[in-house]
Amino acid sequence: MKYLSSYKNLGLYSKKEFIFDDIICDNLKYLLPLYLFILFYTIYKYAKNIKIKNLIYIIIFSFISSDLASAIIHCYISDRSYFKNEIEIKDDYLIIETNSGYSSNHHMFPSNWKDVPDLTIITSTMTIIIPPLILTSLFIKSNELGLISALNFGMIIMMPIIHKYCHEKHHNRYVPPLLDFFYDTKIILQPSKHSTHHFENIYNWSIINSLSDFILNNFIKIKCYFFNMCPDEEVLKNCKEYLKIYNTDIVRIKFVGDIEGKINVKLNGNLFYEA
Ligand SMILES: [Zn+2]
Numbered sequence: 362m363k364y365l366s367s368y369k370n371l372g373l374y375s376k377k378e379f380i381f382d383d384i385i386c387d388n389l390k391y392l393l394p395l396y397l398f399i400l401f402y403t404i405y406k407y408a409k410n411i412k413i414k415n416l417i418y419i420i421i422f423s424f425i426s427s428d429l430a431s432a433i434i435h436c437y438i439s440d441r442s443y444f445k446n447e448i449e450i451k452d453d454y455l456i457i458e459t460n461s462g463y464s465s466n467h468h469m470f471p472s473n474w475k476d477v478p479d480l481t482i483i484t485s486t487m488t489i490i491i492p493p494l495i496l497t498s499l500f501i502k503s504n505e506l507g508l509i510s511a512l513n514f515g516m517i518i519m520m521p522i523i524h525k526y527c528h529e530k531h532h533n534r535y536v537p538p539l540l541d542f543f544y545d546t547k548i549i550l551q552p553s554k555h556s557t558h559h560f561e562n563i564y565n566w567s568i569i570n571s572l573s574d575f576i577l578n579n580f581i582k583i584k585c586y587f588f589n590m591c592p593d594e595e596v597l598k599n600c601k602e603y604l605k606i607y608n609t610d611i612v613r614i615k616f617v618g619d620i621e622g623k624i625n626v627k628l629n630g631n632l633f634y635e636a
């Protein structure tokens with residue numbers, strides 16, 4: 362069985378690479394120097410009046426809190442673990458929405474980030490993150506709180522890039538040298554750790570460094586055990602539902618949205634394979 366790698370590998374092409382239309386993203390790229398200036402100036406503005414010892418505590422705290430934010434975004438928004446949308450079937454095809462370009466349905470295509478260029482990822486995440494960074498810096502007067510906020514926004518900007526190259530490293534493909542150094546020194550998310558998330562489907566949602574996994578994991582376990590609110594990645598859940606309805610081992614899928622096309626897949630555990 363051949364596992365699904367990315368949409369392009371299957372001959373499926375997206376109308377846009379990532380979140381914004383390509384033409385908009387191409388123009389937003391010119392704002393990158395301004396975005397970077399705002400980010401680093403904000404960090405400098407708050408950091409310059411803080412003692413070295415406190416700086417170290419703040420960096421460690423921000424490293425963990427941004428990781429926790431990445432886990433929450435991943436669990437609740439990307440994986441849609443608690444969305445209660447009804448499964449949609451039309452002409453015996455399971456309908457799956459693709460609305461974030463080549464990064465759509467990451468669990469189905471674990472290597473799909475490789476088709477989203479780095480510049481597109483950075484430009485898009487900065488366009489989303491820089492406005493709230495500016496807004497919060499207007500209101501936060503405390504240097505310590507301001508720096509924590511700016512560092513958290515900065516790390517969240519890096520979240521998709523760290524995720525992308527975590528998968529690239531897992532497959533022994535090219536990783537930019539600086540990021541490779543961070544993976545090797547275990548400063549950022551380890552591919553082996555992230556694999557467990559894909560294999561097991563539940564838990565270990567952190568994408569920045571996995572230091573906070575135990576926090577969200579235990580929170581979700583309590584929610585699941587005591588309130589019967591257990592997480593379930595939406596696409597995988599719908600595929601399993603389809604298999605039950607049709608009493609088959611092949612899921613016929615029709616993608617709509619950014620990517621249009623049909624594929625047949627098989628499930629092995631929580632991983633998707635070409636049928
Ligand atoms: Zn996930």
Ligand SMILES: [Zn+2]
Binds near residue numbers: 467471
């Ligand atoms: Zn992943």
